[in-house]
Amino acid sequence: MRAMERLAPPPWKAKVVEPIELRSPRERRVAIGNAGFNTFLLRSEDVYIDLLTDSGTGAMSDRQWAALMCGDEAYAGSRSFFRLQAAVERVMGFPYVLPTHQGRGAENLLFSCLVRPGQCVVNNLHFDTTRAHARHKGGRPVDLVVEEAYAAGFRAPFKGNMDLDRLDRFLRETGRDAVALVMVTVTCNGAGGQPVSLSNLRGVRQVCDRYGVPLFLDACRFAENAYLIKQREPGQEGRGVGEIVRDMMAVADGCTMSAKKDGLCNIGGFLAMRDPELYRQACQWAVLFEGFPTYGGLAGRDMEAMAVGLEEVVDEGYLAYRVGQVEELARRLEGEGVPIVQPPGGHGVYVDAAAMLPHLPRHRFPAWALTVELYLEAGVRAVEIGTVMAGRDPATGDHDYPRLELMRLAVPRRVYTSSQLGLVADALGRINRRREAVRGLEFTHEPPFLRHFTARFRPV
Numbered sequence: 001m002r003a004m005e006r007l008a009p010p011p012w013k014a015k016v017v018e019p020i021e022l023r024s025p026r027e028r029r030v031a032i033g034n035a036g037f038n039t040f041l042l043r044s045e046d047v048y049i050d051l052l053t054d055s056g057t058g059a060m061s062d063r064q065w066a067a068l069m070c071g072d073e074a075y076a077g078s079r080s081f082f083r084l085q086a087a088v089e090r091v092m093g094f095p096y097v098l099p100t101h102q103g104r105g106a107e108n109l110l111f112s113c114l115v116r117p118g119q120c121v122v123n124n125l126h127f128d129t130t131r132a133h134a135r136h137k138g139g140r141p142v143d144l145v146v147e148e149a150y151a152a153g154f155r156a157p158f159k160g161n162m163d164l165d166r167l168d169r170f171l172r173e174t175g176r177d178a179v180a181l182v183m184v185t186v187t188c189n190g191a192g193g194q195p196v197s198l199s200n201l202r203g204v205r206q207v208c209d210r211y212g213v214p215l216f217l218d219a220c221r222f223a224e225n226a227y228l229i230k231q232r233e234p235g236q237e238g239r240g241v242g243e244i245v246r247d248m249m250a251v252a253d254g255c256t257m258s259a260k261k262d263g264l265c266n267i268g269g270f271l272a273m274r275d276p277e278l279y280r281q282a283c284q285w286a287v288l289f290e291g292f293p294t295y296g297g298l299a300g301r302d303m304e305a306m307a308v309g310l311e312e313v314v315d316e317g318y319l320a321y322r323v324g325q326v327e328e329l330a331r332r333l334e335g336e337g338v339p340i341v342q343p344p345g346g347h348g349v350y351v352d353a354a355a356m357l358p359h360l361p362r363h364r365f366p367a368w369a370l371t372v373e374l375y376l377e378a379g380v381r382a383v384e385i386g387t388v389m390a391g392r393d394p395a396t397g398d399h400d401y402p403r404l405e406l407m408r409l410a411v412p413r414r415v416y417t418s419s420q421l422g423l424v425a426d427a428l429g430r431i432n433r434r435r436e437a438v439r440g441l442e443f444t445h446e447p448p449f450l451r452h453f454t455a456r457f458r459p460v
Contacts, residue, residue: 007321007324007325007328008320008321010321011315011318012061020049022048022379028046028376028379029376031043031046036444036445036455036456036457037372037441037457037459038452038454038455039052039371039375039382039383040052040452040453041454042381046379047380047381049378049381049416049421049423049424050380050381050412051348051382051409052383053383054261054410054412055102055261056260056266057266058266058413058415059415060264060265060266061414064264064265064305064309064312067301067305068302068304071302073300075295076292076294079300080300080304080307081294081303082294083307084303085097087306087311088270088310090311091245091246092245092249092255092272094255094272094273094274095274096254097271098270098271098282098283098286099269099270099298100270100271100286100296100298101268101290101298102258102267102268103220103256103259104129104133104269105269105296105297106256106269107130107133108289109282109285109289110256111133111137112282112289113285114180115138116137116139116180117137117139118138118178119140119178120140120142120170120174120180121140121141121142121181122144122167122170122182122183123141123142123143123182124143124149124160124185125160125185125188125190125191126143126185126190127189128450129450130185130218144162144163144166145161145162145188145191146158146161149188150404152340152341152352152355153339153340153341153342153355155342156343157228157233158197158200160186160188160195160196160225160345161200162184162203162204164200164203171207171208171210171211172211176211176212176213182204182207182208182213182214182215182216183215183217184201184204184215184252185217186201186217186218186221186222186248187224187228187345187347190385190402190404191404192341192406193224193326193345193350195225195228195345196225197229197232198236198247201248204251205251205252214253215251215252215253216256217248217255218255218256219255219257220257220259220261220269221261221347222245222249222257222262223245223313223319224319224323224346224347225248226245226248227241227320228345229248230244231323240316241314241319242314245314253273253274253275253278254274255271255272256269256270257271259309259310261347262309262310263306264313264413265302265305265306265309268298268302268303268305268306270306323346325411326344326347326348326349326411328418328421329344329349329411330343332421332426333349335425336425336426336429337429338351338356338428338429339351339356341404341406347411348408348410348411350385350407350409351407351408351409351428352404352405353366353369353386353406353407354405356370356432357435357438360440361440362399362401362405363387363399364440364441364460365384365386365388365440365441366386366440367384367386367388367406367407368384368386369439370407371383371407373431373438377430378424378426378427380427382409382410383407383410384407385406385407385408386406387402387405388452389452390402391451440459440460441457441459441460442457443457444457
């Protein structure tokens with residue numbers, strides 16, 4: 001992987017700023033206690049640097065803000081929808097588009113059409129809402145990411161790849177009727193924001209064609225994935241990101257999209273596809289769950305901003321700084337001796353909490369405990385990608401222990417400076433030097449589904 005020795009200046013200038021305040025240590029202790037030791041339940045004004053997620057937390061451009069003023073708020077036939085549809089087809093190549101309120105709305109529509117009780121949904125590595133939607137429809141999520149994805153410190157360029165041999169064997173042994181679809185998440189969030197190579201996507205397409213199984217992409221970070229292909233995949237370095245994006249999408253029957261990531265928007269998403277019959281089916285569910293097919297739970301102004309964002313996100317100057325800023329944070333953490341997933345992905349750095357806090361057993365939630373400690377140390381909000389997020393095994397009722405126990409530092413797009421991210425690295429360095437003092441946690445309230453969003457805890 002090519003690493004930038006010094007981060008170039010950002011290809012933009014600030015026009016609007018938002019004041020932030022670092023609460024005192026005592027105020028932070030009170031805030032996290034009131035939140036049940038769950039960073040999701042903190043009030044945003046109590047957070048100094050917010051790396052909980054890169055979803056919907058970025059800064060929009062002046063062109064996007066201008067586009068908001070052009071929104072057509074017609075219930076049916078909005079011209080803003082047709083601008084969005086044209087942008088999706090131009091950037092991604094899919095002719096049929098259903099706007100949704102965000103990415104999970106698109107997952108709900110797609111799985112309502114394709115997943116029947118008992119069927120498998122195959123993914124490189126399911127993220128939380130995708131896994132939950134599969135189970136909600138009675139499906140069985142199956143993860144077939146390459147084995148290197150589970151070796152946090154191992155450097156490989158495409159640790160988000162699907163294991164093609166295992167995919168072929170699984171489809172052959174399971175049978176077409178028992179598999180609803182294959183989905184590839186680009187980049188692979190659960191594995192540390194790791195990219196998927198173009199050659200691997202083409203290989204997945206060949207296997208799916210062999211067994212007649214539809215292939216969809218979870219495309220919420222498609223541009224970052226394409227930029228990492230350009231950086232890391234032999235033969236792709238001289239190509240434009242936009243061209244690589246179209247090749248990525250060409251392998252798929254469609255995609256779900258959270259425009260809160262690589263749509264550069266604060267809200268919105270869509271389901272896109274090639275099959276007119278599937279589109280007609282999805283429209284019926286859209287009316288029930290989202291809204292009329294030409295607004296889908298969004299205001300016209302949001303669709304306008306999304307259309308502009310899809311064009312802006314493939315700009316290579318933007319992507320070079322975006323990925324470079326994440327690489328710089330990773331280098332700072334390495335310098336502090338903090339174990340992280342290697343190499344860093346496109347949207348954040350993932351700390352290997354199991355390696356950093358080996359004294360905490362998995363049922364005391366080491367990655368979750370690290371998020372609490374980071375907030376107490378520096379007012380920084382991060383998120384656990386580990387045992388709490390994984391939930392419980394429906395068959396046994398025990399924690400569904402994932403193979404990776406990670407804390408994600410998701411970097412919002414066009415928001416924080418390098419000095420602010422340096423503060424985060426310094427804070428984790430201090431925690432690392434006194435890591436044996438970090439305490440584990442136990443539940444005081446555990447919801448049955450997607451428990452990490454609203455659970456409450458107490459220190460053990």
